[in-house]
Amino acid sequence: MSQTNTNNDQYYVPHLAKWPIVGSIGMTMTAVGAAIYMNNQFDSPIVMYLGFATLIFMMFGWFGEVIKESESNKYNPQVDASFRMGMIWFIFSEVMFFAGFFGALWYVRNMAVPWLGGEGTGVFTNTELWSGYEGVWPTNGPGNIGGKFELVDPFHLPLINTVLLMASSITLTIAHHALVDGARKKVIGWLIATVVLGATFLFFQVDEYIEAYQHLDLTLKSGIYGSTFFMLTGFHGMHVTLGAIMLTVITIRMMRGHFKPESHFGFEAVAWYWHFVDVVWLGLFIFVYII
Amino acid sequence: MSHAETHSHDHDHDHKPKGFVKRWLMTTNHKDIGTLYLIFSLIMFIFGGALAMIIRLELFQPGLQFVQPDFFNQLTTMHALIMVFGAVMPAFVGFANWMIPIMIGAPDMALPRMNNWSFWILPFAFTMLASTFFMDGGAPAAGWTLYPPLVLQGGHNLAFAVFAIHMLGISSIMGAINVIATIMNMRAPNMGYLKMPLFVWTWLITAFLLIAVMPVFAGAVTMLLTDHYFGTSFFNAAGGGDPVLFQHIFWFFGHPEVYIMILPSFGIISEIIPTFARKPLFGYVSMVYATAGIAFLSFIVWAHHMFSVGMPLGGELFFMYATFLISIPTGVKVFNWVSTMWKGSMTFETPMLFAVAFIILFTIGGFSGLMLAIAPADFQYHDTYFVVAHFHYVLVTGAVFAIIGGVYYWIPKWTGNMYSERLGKIHFWWSVISVNVLFFPQHFLGLAGMPRRIPDYSVQFANWNMWSSIGGFAFGLAQIFFCIIVWRTIKGKGTSKATDRVWEGAKGLEWFIPSPAPHHTFQDGAPVNDEHLAHVSSH
Amino acid sequence: MNKEKSYSSSGLKIFLWVALVLLVNGSALAKSSLNMTQGVTEFSKIAYDLHMIVLWVCVVIGVLVFGAMIYSMFAHRKSKGVTAAQFSHSTTAEIIWTVIPIVILIIIAFPATKALIKMEAPTDAEGKNIVMDMTIKVTGFQWKWKYDYLDEGISFLSTLKSDSNTARQIGSGINPATVENYLLDVDHPLVIPVDTNIRILLTANDVIHSWWVPEFGWKRDAVPGFVNEAWTNVKTIGTYRGQCAELCGKDHGFMPVVVNVVSKEDYANWVESQKGEQKVAAVKNNAQWSKADLISKGKEVFNSQCATCHQATGKGMPPTFPALDGSAVVNGPIDEQIKTVVFGRKGTSMAAFGGILSESDIAAAITYTRNAWGNTAKDAAQPKDVKKIKNS
Ligand code: HEA
């Protein structure tokens, strides 16, 4: 541990943490609020929204505290390494979350649907229960759940969106290089470009959903196709939203003069997250839209 | 040794925050958080155990006497969820919090604020889960495995259960991230990976398992949620889904999950045995590899829980073979423990008694696991009490015994007081006898054809069920007795002060700081003296 | 030290004593069996043999490992004045105890693989595919089984016998020991001929069940929306009892499987009599019934088919199972109720009884509910009304 600053040669351990308990309360309110709303036990999602608000309040408080500590040089390189590991493994957990859904997609396409259509061990399944069902993807199943639907053309909006997200990864990388070079103005410019690209992506995604619901009759209820399509793209969209918010936050922090060329963990964490979201999209584009 | 040590003898100087809220609710101290986890776990153990007592009471004799079948299913489900996620997993996180920083010479966990949050999610999540007992339609009743479509018939509880599981998952993932960051980043200089105590190693590997599978579980229950409330068709054949898909995802999580509950136990046992054998752990490096091997294999055996769902032949064969393989690294562990004891100079204080019982009884549970792994035989065993016997041997006489042994082993370090060896021994014998009366007959019941998850049974099963229940009540009382022992130790009643080293044969950094461990240790870095360590690998 | 020793040895004494009592108790009771059944099919024998092989392998390994350990615990204790050796590894030993288990496992894997292939891809001694002589479709319902003899066109439901069902209620006051085959008897057992290759197709209507007769040597899940295939060939005439083996809701413990294995002649006779009954049922379905007949038949149907959920009192078990006493549907337009019963309610355990019960039974049950308890509709449904809605 090399010491550049006398007040951070010890590993910084905060003495009291008031935000976690706020976070727990917020989380519980969100969960309980959502549960009673979903069960129609309560007409309005107000409790859930209050919970969300509490969580956002918590995040501002918590991150604010961390930023303050960070800006006042309380963190030595070892603390920085802890943060990095935290972020890396957090992203890994997110990867596994998506892996679960991709795995489900793989299973229904290669196992369940063919069986229902009479392939492999599904001979009797097809003749006894679903005779006449073909079992080809895309499908809403032998029960035609949700009625007939059409597919989103991958080479319109999704392709544009792919380009947008790829571009945003590039602009973000340029911003990062600029930060290392100490060109703050340039960083802010490229960050704004990244946020705009992300927001445009989200705009198109919403547009695509509206199109799907209104014109293609493709909904969450369109059998297994609708389920996998909307759950995968939906969770991805939520992650993009979160990523975009985080990008906005670091843009503002840049404007306020935060981050140093040699230490800017907050910036990097957001950048990793954004690249992760980008990679997930590539997976989606290939496995959900094209194939 | 270090500053921290000299400080700590002066009790006003250990910087404990004043006041209950600040000390416990807002703490960032790994020892306090560890204590919170352990206390929470004990409460949950009693709660889950109380549910088990009602189960055993109903099963005491044939006929329905006390609870309606639906409530019985709620009991079974909640018993398992609470024991697994509320008692065993938090207990290990408690040990991790308390011991890992001390064992590797770190001032605290790597991310102390997040550490606080990991804990403080749990009481909320379990309150939410337990509150379903009081709802219309009651608590989840589809078994802890939550198989659809049954679980989707559950009514109001589903959303609560799913969100509670999300919260538990978030808590576990944050806890695991913290463990990884601590071990990889906070080791004192000179604390190389191959000098770490085995407990630290097993936890490092467990943490990876957690991060890999908890999110998958979260995804699976999310699909349940959307199938029930938003009309998706993941588990509905009419829509092109498959109920069995859930089982695949669940067990992809669920099998590693059972090793999440046993690997830290292996770690604890690997600390206790050498201490009381006064002999270094045999085969340290192979223990590390074996642990990693078990963890790796745990990802590719999941469908051994599903032999009877009608998988294609190739799948059944693959999962059978893969499951066989797990016996090999596990065997390595067992043989290494026995070799550690061999030609040692053993004494049998309570922690050692529990560790020895662990080795024997866990191995018995492992043997029945191997039997279950044989697919054609599992067509008979599956979903009978034989399975129930198997997993209680590995979980109760495995994980829980390791936890209890670990508590006896380290409680002098935590509290500064020696527990009463006399009471500890009584507790041990009482437990080890009753637990076998409780679970051994369940093998017979299963083989004779008694299905699991039934509130009432045919009269031919009456006899062994009665024995099992008697054993159950006795084992339950023994654990109340355990609570008393722990309480007396904390309060220093009828006990003596613990020395720093506590056990004659103990090695590792934790034994070279005072007892009780000062509130802050190693703030200025721990000088790691190889003499103090159990493993200074020369392999 | 002495004191400590006496504790452990008295503990050990209690331990052995209890173990002894357990053993004596076990062997004294002829009826409580301790081991897996050898059963009456090739598979059950295979499963039993594999079980015994592995059991003995485990016992031997256990004796060796625990033996070494216990020896060490007595020989290498500090109180005997031994000083600890300080060795901490031996590559040779580690290789040995890695390789030996591998070898054991490989040896076990052979018969296990053979057995599995035999069960899943049935072939005879010459490796030719085994021809199935007949096919029975088994459908799991909450909480009964339906058997369809696909070649004969016979089909019926099989539910827990009423004496067990009465005895099992809380506070019934009936000692289960006085009920013959408590919880293991049904009203209509499955009847199959001996020495015949029978393909069994399994599926379910609502949730996953699992069809299991221990004497046949396997269980297989009945998954809604999918059909699983299994087969059996029973060599010995007799009655075999099993249970549903997958948690399927509140009465999971109360849906036994009973199979009567009979000689081929008896089976042929049974098929004839069933066909006769099927004809009678057809006549009933086409007849016009008097209200009184409907109500009395309806009570019978209701108590055997509906009461597990809606209760004999009609009070149900809200909120999961609605009360029919006072229900708006039962007191409203009759066609709505017929629809509810015929088509069921998707996503709930209310099954589509149109495919389960005969039209006359449905009409009878509905008429009964509309006239029973405090219900005020007091009208009647005829089988033809049900048929009309079924075909709509
Ligand atoms: C801590 C938890 C834990 C642990 C460690 C294990 C360990 C093992 N388990 Fe178990 N298991 C559970 C918890 C656990 N299990 C639970 C909770 C369930 C039920 C879930 C539910 O349905 O609710 C279950 C169910 C379960 C099943 C499904 C049964 C069924 O539902 O039909 C199977 C099948 O293969 C199985 C196998 C094994 C195997 C092979 C091991 C192996 O890891 C064991 C390896 C150990 C040994 C073999 C002993 C030591 C080795 C030697 C001394 C070497 C030499 C030995 C030989 C070569 C034989 N387990």
Ligand code: HEA
């Ligand atoms: C780590 C996990 C864990 C632990 C520790 C236990 C501990 C115990 N378990 Fe359980 N159990 C599971 C995990 C666990 N179990 C799982 C995963 C299932 C499967 C669920 C499913 O099918 O979905 C299961 C299922 C299960 C069943 C089968 C239910 C069924 O299939 O219907 C039974 C039945 O005997 C049982 C009993 C017990 C008993 C008696 C204990 C005892 O060890 C408990 C002892 C502890 C106490 C008793 C607490 C302390 C004392 C008191 C509270 C005071 C009261 C005391 C008296 C009145 C004497 N458990």
Ligand code: CUA
């Ligand atoms: Cu049907 Cu259990």
Ligand SMILES: [Cu+2]
């Ligand atoms: Cu497993």
